[in-house]
Amino acid sequence: MKKENLNTNYGITWCPGCPNYLILESVKQALSNFKHEELCMVTDIGCHGKTFDYLNISGIYGLHGRALPTALGVTLGNPNLNVLAFMGDGALYSEGIGHFIHAGRFNPNLTLIVHDNQSFSLTTGQATPTSQTGFKTKANYPELGEFNNPFNPIRIALASNVSFIARCNARDIKHTAEIIEKAINHRGFSYVEIIQDCIIFNPEMNNKDKMMYKVEDNSDKKIAEKLADEWDYNSKAGKIPLGVLYQEKKSILTDKWPQLSKLENKGVGWVKR
């Protein structure tokens, strides 16, 4: 499909200079390699969730923290679609964390795109599970800031047996588009963690490009664990590996349920393979 067919007429309300514009461009570049009728999206609630209005594909504007189970429901209804779930780090790693872990176990054929700006930004900047210790927000005692440590979502994905784990830099449009395309083509649950600055609410953690470098596609779990540990989400020290950090071929949810395999083979829905 032509990339222009993915545009909508809605006025964009992201802050000028927000990297969400760049992520949207990467998504459009990746999706232009697929047929319009093969695609479906579920968005969460947050700045990232406005993607629902700016991307011309069918879908559901979901509840906060629940885009993943909604996307899973779409794949159950029509296993022949390429389903994309867009979530923020607040939505996924806080409210939606249980869904993330179980998606690793179920391995449904869908792609999760996380806009990780280390902040609940739409609600004016509260700490999420990937915010740095000491993050000063209106919701913390000013003298303490956020006193919990962040967790490492790549480590959680590895521990949950997620079958495709990638990380990108929102500012590298071409590389992010390539990774999203690979994620969609992966048969199973693909998770793309996009490092995105929020230029308004967590500027302390912005501009980490100098820490980033690209790795070759990797399918060795031990190497993936080492790559995951190179950055702790807490500091501006260390290295941030980008690319496909781990990929594994294994049976997906549809294979495990005869009813779903039947549906997939029949080509039920609006796409026939």
Ligand SMILES: Cc1ncc(C[n+]2csc(CCOP(=O)(O)OP(=O)(O)O)c2C)c(N)n1
């Ligand atoms: C169940 C529920 N809890 C809280 C909210 C309030 N809320 C709406 S958007 C949002 C912040 C979203 O942050 P994040 O998911 O990180 O996305 P971002 O805005 O940073 O893109 C919150 C807390 C809500 N709408 N529903």
Ligand code: SF4
């Ligand atoms: S608040 Fe942050 S994430 Fe939201 S649109 Fe503005 S810069 Fe982007």
